[in-house]
Amino acid sequence: MRLDYSPDIKVIRVPCTGKVDVIHILHALEKGADGVYLVGCLEGDCHFLHGNLLAKKRVQRARAILESIGMEGDRVRMYNLSSGEAPQFAQYAREMDERIRELGPNPIKPGLSSAA
Amino acid sequence: MIVAEQKPIQEIIEEIRGDHSVLILGCNECVTVCEAGGKKEVAVLASALRMHFMQQGEQKQIEERTLERQCDQEYLEELRDDIDRYDSVLSLACGAGIQFTAEKYHATPVYPGVNTKFIGVTEERGYWTERCQACGQCVLAQTGGICPVSRCAKRLFNGPCGGSTQGKCEINPELDCAWQLIIDRLKSLNQLEAYEVLAPIKDWSTDRDGGPRNVVREDVES
Ligand code: SF4
Numbered sequence: 001m002r003l004d005y006s007p008d009i010k011v012i013r014v015p016c017t018g019k020v021d022v023i024h025i026l027h028a029l030e031k032g033a034d035g036v037y038l039v040g041c042l043e044g045d046c047h048f049l050h051g052n053l054l055a056k057k058r059v060q061r062a063r064a065i066l067e068s069i070g071m072e073g074d075r076v077r078m079y080n081l082s083s084g085e086a087p088q089f090a091q092y093a094r095e096m097d098e099r100i101r102e103l104g105p106n107p108i109k110p111g112l113s114s115a116a
Numbered sequence: 117m118i119v120a121e122q123k124p125i126q127e128i129i130e131e132i133r134g135d136h137s138v139l140i141l142g143c144n145e146c147v148t149v150c151e152a153g154g155k156k157e158v159a160v161l162a163s164a165l166r167m168h169f170m171q172q173g174e175q176k177q178i179e180e181r182t183l184e185r186q187c188d189q190e191y192l193e194e195l196r197d198d199i200d201r202y203d204s205v206l207s208l209a210c211g212a213g214i215q216f217t218a219e220k221y222h223a224t225p226v227y228p229g230v231n232t233k234f235i236g237v238t239e240e241r242g243y244w245t246e247r248c249q250a251c252g253q254c255v256l257a258q259t260g261g262i263c264p265v266s267r268c269a270k271r272l273f274n275g276p277c278g279g280s281t282q283g284k285c286e287i288n289p290e291l292d293c294a295w296q297l298i299i300d301r302l303k304s305l306n307q308l309e310a311y312e313v314l315a316p317i318k319d320w321s322t323d324r325d326g327g328p329r330n331v332v333r334e335d336v337e338s
């Protein structure tokens with residue numbers, strides 16, 4: 001199945017969204033990513049029991065941290081789907097891409113390039 | 117352990133605002149266990165601060181380090197060669213660790229990154245409660261192992277007071293009445309007769325009321 005979504009999205013595979021910690025999300029943004037979203041299994045369907053619920057909490061925490069430092073929390077999001085839902089995956093990718101385009105580039109980018 | 121909680125990030129930002137080069141300093145002991153100031157929290161805070169200042173167009177050097185303990189000379193000594201590189205240190209250790217770091221490095225401002233709360237326990241991950249106020253003269257042997265100093269709102273020694281209702285304390289219906297817990301425990305231990313003994317007036321001079329305290333042990337002194 002070939003489905004379209006933005007080529008700007010870089011997919012990083014992890015064994016379970018429960019593996020993703022707040023620091024991974026922040027480091028991605030600190031390196032210049034405009035947004036980070038996690039795509040986990042449906043709630044209640046985690047192969048590792050509750051990895052996706054842990055991920056959800058970490059996403060919430062990362063969003064709160066961003067808000068507290070004056071950045072948009074919505075640059076970080078959590079989505080859930082079942083492994084058979086490729087069209088849904090592409091749909092989430094387009095949704096995230098649109099949202100990030102509305103928000104504009106990561107506000108730390110000018111600082112990043114002057115530091116480099 | 118000593119339980120602490122990270123300060124709101126805005127307060128931390130104000131503390132370090134004027135400094136160009138800042139070391140975020142964690143501690144591997146209690147504050148790691150209560151997830152307020154270990155290596156992980158240092159990394160998250162440092163990243164957030166770097167992004168905050170970068171957004172403001174300010175170039176700050178924010179570095180990370182976590183010591184085994186900040187309440188011990190030998191571990192603090194590890195900073196000796198690097199301390200001069202920083203305008204300030206933001207310590208995520210408990211109040212004792214923060215102060216000891218400051219005492220050791222007189223010329224460097226050391227700011228608190230956490231609020232130190234109490235001596236307590238991890239009831240479950242994310243939930244910590246108080247158990248001891250270091251009164252200096254422990255009475256747990258008489259109270260079924262439950263501390264009336266830290267757990268009774270009125271620090272009663274011959275409780276409960278008239279406000280104890282259905283096992284809960286009058287200051288908060290969620291809070292167990294310490295004296296109900298003491299009586300229940302003494303019952304389970306078959307020691308209810310201990311409850312009949314009137315507790316004498318406590319000597320509070322061993323508590324904070326007697327001024328700052330110390331412990332001297334000549335047998336282990338080097
Ligand atoms: S009686 Fe004193 S030393 Fe013992 S647990 Fe309570 S506060 Fe701590």
Ligand code: SF4
Nearest residue numbers: 268276277285293294
């Ligand atoms: S209700 Fe119990 S815990 Fe609360 S103040 Fe009275 S005796 Fe202490």
